[in-house]
Amino acid sequence: MDQLIVTGNGALTGEVRISGAKNAALPILAATMLADGPILIDNVPHLHDVTTMIELLGRMGVQVTLGERMQVEVDPRGVHTLAAPYELVKTMRASILVLGPLLARYGEAEVSLPGGCAIGSRPVDLHIRGLTAMGAEIRVENGYIRARAGRLKGARIVLETVTVTGTENLMMAACLADGETIIENAAREPEVVDLARFLSAMGARIEGAGTDTLRIQGVRSLHGARHQVLPDRIEAGTYLVAGAITRGKIMARGACPGVLDAVLQKLREAGAEVTVHGEDIELDTGGRRPSAVNVRTAPYPAFPTDMQAQFMALNTVADGVGTIAETVFENRFMHVQEMQRMGARIQVEGNLAVVTGCETLTGAPVMATDLRASASLVLAGLVAEGDTTVDRIYHLDRGYERIEEKLGQLGAKIRRVRK
Ligand code: UD1
Numbered sequence: 001m002d003q004l005i006v007t008g009n010g011a012l013t014g015e016v017r018i019s020g021a022k023n024a025a026l027p028i029l030a031a032t033m034l035a036d037g038p039i040l041i042d043n044v045p046h047l048h049d050v051t052t053m054i055e056l057l058g059r060m061g062v063q064v065t066l067g068e069r070m071q072v073e074v075d076p077r078g079v080h081t082l083a084a085p086y087e088l089v090k091t092m093r094a095s096i097l098v099l100g101p102l103l104a105r106y107g108e109a110e111v112s113l114p115g116g117c118a119i120g121s122r123p124v125d126l127h128i129r130g131l132t133a134m135g136a137e138i139r140v141e142n143g144y145i146r147a148r149a150g151r152l153k154g155a156r157i158v159l160e161t162v163t164v165t166g167t168e169n170l171m172m173a174a175c176l177a178d179g180e181t182i183i184e185n186a187a188r189e190p191e192v193v194d195l196a197r198f199l200s201a202m203g204a205r206i207e208g209a210g211t212d213t214l215r216i217q218g219v220r221s222l223h224g225a226r227h228q229v230l231p232d233r234i235e236a237g238t239y240l241v242a243g244a245i246t247r248g249k250i251m252a253r254g255a256c257p258g259v260l261d262a263v264l265q266k267l268r269e270a271g272a273e274v275t276v277h278g279e280d281i282e283l284d285t286g287g288r289r290p291s292a293v294n295v296r297t298a299p300y301p302a303f304p305t306d307m308q309a310q311f312m313a314l315n316t317v318a319d320g321v322g323t324i325a326e327t328v329f330e331n332r333f334m335h336v337q338e339m340q341r342m343g344a345r346i347q348v349e350g351n352l353a354v355v356t357g358c359e360t361l362t363g364a365p366v367m368a369t370d371l372r373a374s375a376s377l378v379l380a381g382l383v384a385e386g387d388t389t390v391d392r393i394y395h396l397d398r399g400y401e402r403i404e405e406k407l408g409q410l411g412a413k414i415r416r417v418r419k
Helices: 022-034 048-060 093-106 125-133 164-175 190-201 233-245 261-269 305-316 334-341 371-382 394-399 403-409
Strands: 002-007 013-017 039-042 063-066 072-075 108-112 137-141 144-148 156-158 180-184 205-207 213-217 226-228 249-253 273-277 280-284 321-325 345-349 352-356 365-367 387-391 413-418
Touching: 002 371, 002 394, 013 403, 022 039, 022 048, 022 072, 022 093, 022 164, 022 190, 048 063, 048 093, 048 394, 093 108, 093 125, 093 144, 093 164, 125 137, 125 156, 125 164, 164 180, 164 190, 164 205, 164 213, 190 205, 190 226, 233 249, 233 261, 233 280, 233 305, 233 371, 233 403, 261 273, 305 321, 305 334, 305 345, 305 352, 305 371, 334 345, 334 365, 334 371, 365 371, 371 387, 371 394, 371 403, 371 413, 403 413
Parallel strands: 013 249, 039 226, 156 180, 365 387
Antiparallel strands: 002 387, 002 413, 039 072, 063 072, 108 144, 137 144, 180 213, 205 213, 249 280, 273 280, 321 352, 345 352
């Protein structure tokens, strides 16, 4: 198993190029199954979760060819198996995204329940309820979701909670349904919008992407298309925090600043000068220690839960006291204990963490528990005295492309070792 050894090495400076968004690439790959013809996707990040999705599609009979420069060619015409097995789904919850497309296109699907997860119970009941409202017959048995339908029927669905993959699953299914589907309280995340753009390029009729009401007129079939995946806002945010926490100066290239407002605002509150140049974002701390910030996570356009752990790291060395309220997931504070082992002063009560900044952290062996928690431990390591060894970094590899190389280019001392 690989580990990362991070050695505090002062301010990070320089440029980093932002990869395609994992959370857009995954639903887009799943959506290819809706089409009758070949598809070309550009800017697909090279990540473990993407490989898992490609493997899952491959087992179903979808042909996926990896081209050069992050290009992926998909031919969905050979689908022969309408199932997603537990062994793959358990490694990646986003596998649930094949449920909507399989059911809509082939009238049948068997997808393993994702099961528990380090960051909370994360049920998929809203996916199931929405598809049932569209006429599917769904049974949950032996750990599997077994779904059948003739042609799905348009329906009006009001989502009880804002769910990103739930919205995506239902939107994909609705594209081939008979009649109009209205999804209310839909997720407004940029990745949902990117998926809608891709579906529209295949011939889908979707209105309202980016608002909380989606209107989808079902069509008989979807055709092949070409699409470029939008940049990863969470990756961009993570590198900007790396700049802020180390009192450095960073340019994030190709970062799509328009979808990062809430994060950029918090970086400014932390005292950094943040300037947008077209698609690039420049962060300059002027060598100053960050100020503590208060953060409250909520669905887009509010502050993303996927940036919560990184801002916790920032607060551990900031000037003052900052609070972090996590409202999207229960139990998403597993990084706290590890940061405390590095000397951080954090008190947790329910979904609120109160962080009192200290002058410096000390390096320690720490264990990653989920993707963003892992990133936050690497960030903490960048400002700790001595070595921080981050274990279980397969979590990081699920969501960050070549993280040690990218941080290394910015001046970080970070290396990967095999245990
Ligand atoms: C997606 C993102 C993940 C991000 C999260 C929130 C992908 C692949 N993953 O995860 O990185 O952290 O959005 O922005 O895009 N819920 C239910 N019932 C459901 C579905 C969800 O109660 O059927 C609840 C969840 O438990 C959670 C909340 O809704 O409390 C939001 O979860 P959701 O938006 O569905 O997260 P994911 O789509 O799994």
